[in-house]
Amino acid sequence: MAAKDGDGWAECGLGHRHWGIHGASGLLLVHHDPLGVPHVLMQKRSWWSHHGGTWGLPGGARDSHEDAVTSALREAHEEAALGGDGFRVQGVYLDDHGGWTFETVIAESAELMPAKPANSESTDLRWLPLPEVAGRKLHPGFAATWDRVQAAIRPETIVLDVANIIGARAEHGWWNDRLGAATRLLTDVAELRLFHPVLSQWFPRVVAVVEGAARSTPEIPGLQVVAATGSGDDAIVDVVARAKPWERVLVVTADRGLRERVAELGAETEGPRWLLSQLGPSRL
Numbered sequence: 001m002a003a004k005d006g007d008g009w010a011e012c013g014l015g016h017r018h019w020g021i022h023g024a025s026g027l028l029l030v031h032h033d034p035l036g037v038p039h040v041l042m043q044k045r046s047w048w049s050h051h052g053g054t055w056g057l058p059g060g061a062r063d064s065h066e067d068a069v070t071s072a073l074r075e076a077h078e079e080a081a082l083g084g085d086g087f088r089v090q091g092v093y094l095d096d097h098g099g100w101t102f103e104t105v106i107a108e109s110a111e112l113m114p115a116k117p118a119n120s121e122s123t124d125l126r127w128l129p130l131p132e133v134a135g136r137k138l139h140p141g142f143a144a145t146w147d148r149v150q151a152a153i154r155p156e157t158i159v160l161d162v163a164n165i166i167g168a169r170a171e172h173g174w175w176n177d178r179l180g181a182a183t184r185l186l187t188d189v190a191e192l193r194l195f196h197p198v199l200s201q202w203f204p205r206v207v208a209v210v211e212g213a214a215r216s217t218p219e220i221p222g223l224q225v226v227a228a229t230g231s232g233d234d235a236i237v238d239v240v241a242r243a244k245p246w247e248r249v250l251v252v253t254a255d256r257g258l259r260e261r262v263a264e265l266g267a268e269t270e271g272p273r274w275l276l277s278q279l280g281p282s283r284l
Contacts, residue, residue, distance in 0.1 A: 009021075010100050055137060154246055165272040190206075209235045250270060
């Protein structure tokens, strides 16, 4: 394993030549302005590069020891002088050509971060409002997947009604140790790779609302634990109400009244089985 050991041409199962022996990845950085309009950081490729003169993402060949996120962040630093601060990775979209893949790493940026070409591979880098992207001369690979990728660029938050999910899990003796049951559930969830209909890897924000005897549930890496000072339902509604207008919020609960309350705020809902089925039989 060595730096740049992915540089080189590869042929996919469709008979096309691609740069990247081990595949390639790129960073799709998205910022929503105060009106909720998404802005995407786009790169114009140098004339001498593959598909030169087209617009796409900062990215390139993945080295053998890298995953998609590591590779995309490295390429963004090399090509646009972007560090890893100021944005949060939301997920990865996999474009499989048969024997060769391109992975789009989608990340949410808190601001329109300054970016400029940091090497000779780009002639321009600029933030484009979403409606303007399709009007550019796009890299063919980017253009082919853009419709599906842009459907997954909204920040996403999952809110867990922990008490309700624990009851549905029906773990033996949970009613005598609600704190332990909540801790075990959230530890399992933190280790889980959740299913997404578009993304091959999904990293949503997860907010777990605990109440009653489980209020002292410790912080679990990868999750935000919110201890309700009163009603757990009220705390969940407050979390949903604080979400940004363009954010997708999914509340996991079987409580009919709560489902109605959060739906009025624009949230989606799923029952506990949606989550528990992904934990697998050994963790139910």
